[in-house]
């Protein structure tokens with residue numbers, strides 16, 4: 262038995278991939294999720310964490326970030342392997358299984374694959390300012406992975422959306438100082454968060470942009486400029502956190518030999534693609550009558566996972582049974 266061989270690998274940890282991972286666990290499958298982002302949740306976490314969703318069964322209204330949190334909790338019930346910050350680049354057949362190779366050069370062996378890649382791999386939108394590339398990962402960061410690394414630091418946060426404002430609010434209690442700059446006077450972030458920000462000790466400077474970062478070996482200062490007057494201001498900083506949104510691209514998935522229709526993967530009524538053992542569900546797939554919604558995506562991934570189970574173990578029924586009749590491991 263090849264320990265590294267998984268029954269099912271889900272590409273994409275958005276709502277659809279997360280529900281797929283839960284279902285695969287319910288079916289006793291050895292499950293892995295791969296996502297290019299540093300966190301799970303897909304569009305809910307990356308694009309609209311502070312927006313209310315009103316069309317989830319059982320939730321008359323729920324904030325996207327809260328729904329993501331609950332879906333992650335549900336997905337983790339059967340402890341799938343989670344590989345973050347890895348973008349699936351190649352899909353190749355070896356004997357009777359698939360190898361997914363990621364941008365880290367890691368090879369993931371799997372009997373079946375469910376592609377839940379949404380609009381494609383999200384990558385942070387980069388800023389083309391002097392010094393930024395050289396200090397990336399060494400003082401300049403796109404997003405926050407570990408809050409603790411900013412403890413006692415002088416921080417410059419760049420951006421006007423929910424992520425920038427949320428991180429400013431999250432970090433000022435542990436940082437030495439937080440300055441937030443945004444290129445417009447109006448913030449895109451949720452108005453309640455912006456109101457909270459204005460009451461906080463965070464120094465807000467608008468309409469300012471980052472011109473360059475400088476330092477001798479380590480980041481020492483950022484030069485920002487008023488984008489109407491061009492006046493420059495030098496700020497002593499230990500770290501710059503850039504929250505400029507994401508760009509999504511299906512990219513390499515388009516070269517895997519899948520039948521495509523525009524930017525989507527064509528599937529049949531069992532969510533099968535044209536490649537054996539490879540399924541697609543959620544925003545990334547298409548068929549007649551397709552709706553790009555969470556409610557329909559999670560239904561699609563149930564079909565995909567249950568069919569994948571039946572494919573690798575023909576004695577297993579396609580119908581999973583009712584979860585209410587099962588005894589599940591405790592939630593964490």
Ligand SMILES: Cc1cc2nc3c(=O)[nH]c(=O)nc-3n(C[C@H](O)[C@H](O)[C@H](O)COP(=O)(O)OP(=O)(O)OC[C@H]3O[C@@H](n4cnc5c(N)ncnc54)[C@H](O)[C@@H]3O)c2cc1C
Pocket residue numbers: 272273274275276277278295296297298302303304305308309312313314315316347348349350377378379380381382383511514542543544545553554555556558
């Ligand atoms: C502003 C906004 C509001 C919305 N409101 C609603 C609403 O009210 N109700 C509703 O039902 N829907 C809503 N939607 C749509 C909903 O968010 C999507 O239908 C849903 O997120 C699709 O889920 P998914 O899991 O298929 O894809 P996504 O959420 O896009 O997740 C895909 C994941 O796959 C990862 N990925 C992609 N390619 C790769 C790769 N090659 N390697 C590794 N990882 C990869 C991505 O990083 C991402 O995390 C809204 C969307 C937006 C933008």
